[in-house]
Amino acid sequence: MPVQTSDQKWAAQAAAGDESAFRELYRAHVRPVYWIAQGILASPADAEDVTQETFVVAWRKLPTLELQGESILPWLATICRFQAANRLRHRRRDQAHTAEAIDENLPDTVSVEEQVITSALAARIAAEVGTLNDLDREIFRLCASEGYAYQAAAEELGVSHAVVRNRLSRVRTRLRGAVKEVRDA
Numbered sequence: 001m002p003v004q005t006s007d008q009k010w011a012a013q014a015a016a017g018d019e020s021a022f023r024e025l026y027r028a029h030v031r032p033v034y035w036i037a038q039g040i041l042a043s044p045a046d047a048e049d050v051t052q053e054t055f056v057v058a059w060r061k062l063p064t065l066e067l068q069g070e071s072i073l074p075w076l077a078t079i080c081r082f083q084a085a086n087r088l089r090h091r092r093r094d095q096a097h098t099a100e101a102i103d104e105n106l107p108d109t110v111s112v113e114e115q116v117i118t119s120a121l122a123a124r125i126a127a128e129v130g131t132l133n134d135l136d137r138e139i140f141r142l143c144a145s146e147g148y149a150y151q152a153a154a155e156e157l158g159v160s161h162a163v164v165r166n167r168l169s170r171v172r173t174r175l176r177g178a179v180k181e182v183r184d185a
Contacts, residue, residue: 005070005130015062022062026055028141029073032122033080040084050087054080071126121179128178132171139164140171 006028013021033054037047057079065075129140135157142153143164150164157164 007070007072008067011062011065011067011072014059015065022059025058025072029076030055031144031147032073032125033076036077036080036122037084040081041087046084046087046091050080050083053083057083069123069126070130071123073126074123077122124178124181125175128175132174135159136167136171139167143168144172 007025010021010024010028014025030051034047034051037050037054038044041047041050054076058076061079065072067075129137132140138157139153142148142156143150148156150161150168154161154164
């Protein structure tokens with residue numbers, strides 16, 4: 001039997017009602033989901049709300065999820081895009097019913113092209129993170145996903161500050177290359 005990834009294990013446990021497993025999924029993916037929401041909405045407050053709504057919907061839908069692949073991030077990105085599109089519709093409706101001027105910067109719709117790029121980007125990042133060795137993946141999770149400082153991550157992993165700094169720098173360079181590939185495609 002193939003070895004399960006953390007996402008596969010946590011998703012199965014969370015689908016069975018394990019809240020601590022769901023917290024692990026949340027911690028692992030809250031930042032990428034927020035970045036997707038922020039990219040669509042261009043509002044930190046709305047992005048925070050949509051991020052929370054995304055995880056509420058995910059919690060409700062987890063029991064019916066059949067995870068395709070090793071990462072749950074593409075599924076979360078899809079939920080996030082739908083929640084962000086709903087937020088944009090509500091924003092436009094609210095503005096249309098007020099005497100205030102309509103914000104000219106609001107996009108009329110979430111473009112299909114942008115949705116494809118966002119989905120492809122989330123999948124590419126998840127795939128790239130999946131190719132990292134265990135130490136690099138843990139450094140990335142702690143520093144990029146959970147916000148640990150280099151020294152705190154070093155102490156957690158039993159390595160030096162320099163190891164964390166250097167490895168995270170290499171990981172970020174790899175991820176920037178992966179993002180550039182998707183954006184240039």
